[in-house]
Amino acid sequence: MTDRQQLLQTFDALLQPERFRDYGPNGLQVEGAAQVRKIVSGVTASRALIEAAIAAKADTIFVHHGLFWHGQDGRVTGWLKQRLSLLLAHDINLIAYHLPLDAHPELGNNAQLALKLGLLAQGRFGEQDLGFMGEPEKSIGFEHAGSLAAHVGKTLNRPVVVVAEAQRAIKKIAWCTGGAQGYFEAAIAAGADAFITGEISEPQAHYARESGVAFIACGHHASERYGAPAVASHVAAQLGLAHEFIDIDNPA
Numbered sequence: 001m002t003d004r005q006q007l008l009q010t011f012d013a014l015l016q017p018e019r020f021r022d023y024g025p026n027g028l029q030v031e032g033a034a035q036v037r038k039i040v041s042g043v044t045a046s047r048a049l050i051e052a053a054i055a056a057k058a059d060t061i062f063v064h065h066g067l068f069w070h071g072q073d074g075r076v077t078g079w080l081k082q083r084l085s086l087l088l089a090h091d092i093n094l095i096a097y098h099l100p101l102d103a104h105p106e107l108g109n110n111a112q113l114a115l116k117l118g119l120l121a122q123g124r125f126g127e128q129d130l131g132f133m134g135e136p137e138k139s140i141g142f143e144h145a146g147s148l149a150a151h152v153g154k155t156l157n158r159p160v161v162v163v164a165e166a167q168r169a170i171k172k173i174a175w176c177t178g179g180a181q182g183y184f185e186a187a188i189a190a191g192a193d194a195f196i197t198g199e200i201s202e203p204q205a206h207y208a209r210e211s212g213v214a215f216i217a218c219g220h221h222a223s224e225r226y227g228a229p230a231v232a233s234h235v236a237a238q239l240g241l242a243h244e245f246i247d248i249d250n251p252a
């Protein structure tokens with residue numbers, strides 16, 4: 001058991017949120033119990049995750065996508081009312097870290113996705129250095145974008161969208177988890193042969209055809225399943241807390 005302040009200081013020290021310009025508040029988003037015993041981690045603070053955390057007897061939820069984003073109009077209605085009601089009624093702390101959780105060099109979403117896919121990070125690119133750039137581990141080279149896309153789909157166990165020239169050899173691979181399709185042009189400029197992210201939008205298909213750089217979209221959720229449990233289990237072990245990752249599947 002530890003107190004909430006100690007837990008928040010430990011997350012802040014690890015993830016360094018002050019280094020990022022983010023789209024919402026990082027750290028404690030909803031205040032619950034002052035004493036913490038069990039953390040449930042997940043990708044998004046959805047109602048299903050909150051209900052699962054209540055069933056798992058957690059007093060703290062740790063997520064990548066919290067409840068509050070810049071640009072919201074501030075009304076507590078609909079889904080926000082439902083989720084907040086559950087958290088407040090059960091005295092559960094909601095802790096969310098967005099970009100700091102993508103960026104952490106060993107435990108973050110980008111680093112953990114690379115571990116899963118067998119990619120070795122050699123550098124960073126793009127705004128706030130959130131994009132990762134590297135090469136496949138020696139044991140798993142890819143002859144072309146099709147074999148890389150097949151490997152990503154098989155490893156993450158979901159269909160991927162790939163737009164690529166059939167024959168281009170793949171050496172340098174860039175990746176950025178979640179909705180990072182806007183990083184594609186920076187990945188092209190940084191010399192990537194392929195770019196992996198969660199989502200594709202209309203323009204990127206054309207950029208891929210016109211640049212010859214492969215674009216692989218493997219799902220926002222699927223690309224961001226690994227950072228939150230890695231960080232939460234690390235911190236839970238450090239402070240002697242219980243931790244459980246609960247995956248609420250999401251086809252997007």
Ligand SMILES: [Zn+2]
Pocket residue numbers: 064065177178179220224
């Ligand atoms: Zn995301």
